Amino acid sequence: xxxxxxxxxxxxxxxxxxxxxxxxxxxxxxxxxxxxxxxxxxxxxxxxxxxxxxxxxxxxxxxxxxxxxxxxxxxxxxxxxxxxxxxxxxxxxxxxxxxxxxxxxxxxxxxxxxxxxxxxxxxxxxxxxxxxxxxxxxxxxxxxxxxxxxxxxxxxxxxxxxxxxxxxxxxxxxxxxxxxxxxxxxxxxxxxxxxxxxxxxxxxxxxxxxxxxxxxxxxxxxxxxxxxxxxxxxxxxxxxxxxxxxxxxxxxxxxxxxxxxxxxxxxxxxxxxxxxxxxxxxxxxxxxxxxxxxxxxxxxxxxxxxxxxxxxxxxxxxxxxxxxxxxxxxxxxxxxxxxxxxxxxxxxxxxxxxxxxxxxxxxxxxxxxxxxxxxxxxxxxxxxxxxxxxxxxxxxxxxxxxxxxxxxxxxxxxxxxxxxxxxxxxxxxxxxxxxxxxxxxxxxxxxxxxxxxxxxxxxxxxxxxxxxxxxxxxxxxxxxxxxxxxxxxxxxxxxxxxxxxxxxxxxxxxxxxxxxxxxxxxxxxxxxxxxxxxxxxxxxxxxxxxxxxxxxxxxxxxxxxxxxxxxxxxxxxxxxxxxxxxxxxxxxxxxxxxxxxxxxxxxxxxxxxxxxxxxxxxxxxxxxxxxxxxxxxxxxxxxxxxxxxxxxxxxxxxxxxxxxxxxxxxxxxxxxxxxxxxxxxxxxxxxxxxxxxxxxxxxxxxxxxxxxxxxxxxxxxxxxxxxxxxxxxxxxxxxxxxxxxxxxxxxxxxxxxxxxxxxxxxxxxxxxxxxxxxxxxxxxxxxxxxxxxxxxxxxxxxxxxxxxxxxxxxxxxxxxxxxxxxxxxxxxxxxxxxxxxxxxxxxxxxxxxxxxxxxxxxxxxxxxxxxxxxxxxxxxxxxxxxxxxxxxxxxxxxxxxxxxxxxxxxxxxxxxxxxxxxxxxxxxxxxxxxxxxxxxxxx
Numbered sequence: 001x002x003x004x005x006x007x008x009x010x011x012x013x014x015x016x017x018x019x020x021x022x023x024x025x026x027x028x029x030x031x032x033x034x035x036x037x038x039x040x041x042x043x044x045x046x047x048x049x050x051x052x053x054x055x056x057x058x059x060x061x062x063x064x065x066x067x068x069x070x071x072x073x074x075x076x077x078x079x080x081x082x083x084x085x086x087x088x089x090x091x092x093x094x095x096x097x098x099x100x101x102x103x104x105x106x107x108x109x110x111x112x113x114x115x116x117x118x119x120x121x122x123x124x125x126x127x128x129x130x131x132x133x134x135x136x137x138x139x140x141x142x143x144x145x146x147x148x149x150x151x152x153x154x155x156x157x158x159x160x161x162x163x164x165x166x167x168x169x170x171x172x173x174x175x176x177x178x179x180x181x182x183x184x185x186x187x188x189x190x191x192x193x194x195x196x197x198x199x200x201x202x203x204x205x206x207x208x209x210x211x212x213x214x215x216x217x218x219x220x221x222x223x224x225x226x227x228x229x230x231x232x233x234x235x236x237x238x239x240x241x242x243x244x245x246x247x248x249x250x251x252x253x254x255x256x257x258x259x260x261x262x263x264x265x266x267x268x269x270x271x272x273x274x275x276x277x278x279x280x281x282x283x284x285x286x287x288x289x290x291x292x293x294x295x296x297x298x299x300x301x302x303x304x305x306x307x308x309x310x311x312x313x314x315x316x317x318x319x320x321x322x323x324x325x326x327x328x329x330x331x332x333x334x335x336x337x338x339x340x341x342x343x344x345x346x347x348x349x350x351x352x353x354x355x356x357x358x359x360x361x362x363x364x365x366x367x368x369x370x371x372x373x374x375x376x377x378x379x380x381x382x383x384x385x386x387x388x389x390x391x392x393x394x395x396x397x398x399x400x401x402x403x404x405x406x407x408x409x410x411x412x413x414x415x416x417x418x419x420x421x422x423x424x425x426x427x428x429x430x431x432x433x434x435x436x437x438x439x440x441x442x443x444x445x446x447x448x449x450x451x452x453x454x455x456x457x458x459x460x461x462x463x464x465x466x467x468x469x470x471x472x473x474x475x476x477x478x479x480x481x482x483x484x485x486x487x488x489x490x491x492x493x494x495x496x497x498x499x500x501x502x503x504x505x506x507x508x509x510x511x512x513x514x515x516x517x518x519x520x521x522x523x524x525x526x527x528x529x530x531x532x533x534x535x536x537x538x539x540x541x542x543x544x545x546x547x548x549x550x551x552x553x554x555x556x557x558x559x560x561x562x563x564x565x566x567x568x569x570x571x572x573x574x575x576x577x578x579x580x581x582x583x584x585x586x587x588x589x590x591x592x593x594x595x596x597x598x599x600x601x602x603x604x605x606x607x608x609x610x611x612x613x614x615x616x617x618x619x620x621x622x623x624x625x626x627x628x629x630x631x632x633x634x635x636x637x638x639x640x641x642x643x644x645x646x647x648x649x650x651x652x653x654x655x656x657x658x659x660x661x662x663x664x665x666x667x668x669x670x671x672x673x674x675x676x677x678x679x680x681x682x683x684x685x686x687x688x689x690x691x692x693x694x695x696x697x698x699x700x701x702x703x704x705x706x707x708x709x710x711x712x713x714x715x716x717x718x719x720x721x722x723x724x725x726x727x728x729x730x731x732x733x734x735x736x737x738x739x740x741x742x743x744x745x746x747x748x749x750x751x752x753x754x755x756x757x758x759x760x761x762x763x764x765x766x767x768x769x770x771x772x773x774x775x776x777x778x779x780x781x782x783x784x785x786x787x788x789x790x791x792x793x794x795x796x797x798x799x800x801x802x803x804x805x806x807x808x809x810x811x812x813x814x815x816x817x818x819x820x821x822x823x824x825x826x827x828x829x830x831x832x833x834x835x836x837x838x839x840x841x842x843x844x845x846x847x848x849x850x851x852x853x854x855x856x857x858x859x860x861x862x863x864x865x866x867x868x869x870x871x872x873x874x875x876x877x878x879x880x881x882x883x884x885x886x887x888x889x890x891x892x893x894x895x896x897x898x899x900x901x902x903x904x905x906x907x908x909x910x911x912x913x914x915x916x917x918x919x920x921x922x923x924x925x926x927x928x929x930x931x932x933x934x935x936x937x938x939x
Contacts (some may be wrong), residue, residue: 095195371759
């Protein structure tokens, strides 16, 4: 890098950036133009915070063009930072600015959104004065990041698209007054984000852009644009290879930035691997006669940026040369079902199935598929030599032709990467937005998957198979049978093992939507040949998916096919003739990562050259673990009456020495007991339970305890007491060596209290031992379940009285830890609304008097706060008996040596200031609850 290549920006003194002379906008501008990549990474992470310190006009005029350049940064760490902050950045812009589009697209979106709008959504004077933001403003940035083969860039970018759509759909549900869709087990409650200017019309506009220009548009980077379709305006920045903005090449620190171009009506080549022809510019790679630099922000008191802007007024970038190449025409398979999804009335979506497809059972039976599937992108372009007669411009030199071919290869590979990203996005959006997807969007996704599912690049077809599985769960049954099923039948016979592997995880979704006879036929047609597949990865995937496949027959009066059940059970009744498919050589470089959806949980990453492995599906090393994992699903499908068919397999798994197998069996023992009934559970599960409880590995013991309540509830009544007694014995004798296991036992107590025929003494003794445990986390867990005991036993007075007596005994213990536990238990009852358990008699106030004079300051702090809570609940006035007792006890505390104790006591005497609750009522961490007193009472 020469010294003459460094502009004035590179020599700025960044040590002054923390001075008060620079505002947020200037910091963003200077850091993003720094040649030091860590400066650019820093500013991207800080950008959401800085955006709140500037106006929307400045953000659109100065910051947005900078983001286009940072998306093209040659340092992947910068792109990773941008991808991580993408949701927050985009959300700020679209809620602080009014999203607008050209008149043609606006009319289309209006036609789609026919819902009557409330009066408050009509344009107000504030909306008229709002900064306008093109709906396409972030499409180039998203497109660039989604094309990255770096998983730390592409995956957050895909997640950003999904998250933005989910926020929009959540706002629609909230506005319409519809209840939110049920949350998944691992999903948190979605907050209500401030929508700002993103009202219903703007949401429809931005949703349309994300769905049609990003999710679908990413798969159409090499297809011609039309004025009729909604995908005619897709434009993104060039790839990093096209715009390498290193200092030595750009002769400055100037990044190639541009505002999003307007709708592009030019066309590109018609084949998936085509390059721009003639003088027509590709809509994905728009050619600009000049790229104007980003204007510097308006002058500020510091004046640091005025001279910088003056030096960047006229930077011209040469337009890439146009060229024209003729390529072989696309095969008929590539053209089948290619329709631009148009959600308008003029071009209705096609929902009918595509033309009939050949079924390549073997490579010889489908020459078109074989030819395309086995041809890599490099092979495709290697067929075109510089001396080819097809070259139109015969005066082009061989050296220039090599450049043109290389550029065409890059465009083709980039387009393939776009199709992969499109399929991955469709699968993610479909899985996340069941309630928000319209029928038009679903049909558009189906049409696109039908087209891309016949792609010549195998890793694109592989990702399309995952999209097929996601769509099969949400589209109507007729669409599954007419469109998705024919494509699936082609994919599972694909000559590439990667594709055959991926379709197995879409199979259960397809089966669940078919009628009984079609379901049985398809399951046999797919599983039996692939169980004998040449690839060990495919055979392992058959085992992994077999549980879900068998579960698809749940409720079928005939049950699952016996042939499939035999594979799961390991019964060799006959020899399945292997499918004669020869895996082709690797088509190109290693396929890009498509995210977690493409990964298998059990299969090892075995290359295609290992396809001819000696062991078959019955000897797969992963078989015990896979079968242990899938046993509950298979047992549910077969039902209790057919458990004897599974018994030999389950008993053999129980004898398996593998730690992972035993841990899996321990985790599922409760659900299996519910399925098979008490008689079978007594015969086959008790030994597994005892061995799991006595296992050397803490994880095995923990998994067994986690399902203890479910397991005990499924047993017959005499066994319930035996299991509960031995569990309490293990807790008492420290056979449960880890504190997490004992904590889990305590957390199970509320569920165990609901089971009949359990001995009250065992449960109470277990609870009291937990209150006295030496580990604070276990004591906290016991305090949190104390209200559950009060609720469960309130109908039995003698049990409640016995429990109250034992709790009060803690207050007179010689161990300060137990005295502290008493106060915390009383506080938890008052906070949870179970005040009836507490009897404010003379004995109770005598106990509080002793605790208020305790030598341990922590006990006095907790006692003072408890007195304050009692006064708030029971003290109806200065003359009440309770209030007089509380004031009597807290008066000495006003002179306590501890400032915290004095503060609580003063708050009680003020009576107008309630002691502040420093933790929610449901908190289980009482130490945090009593760590600080309320603020001092104003004098």
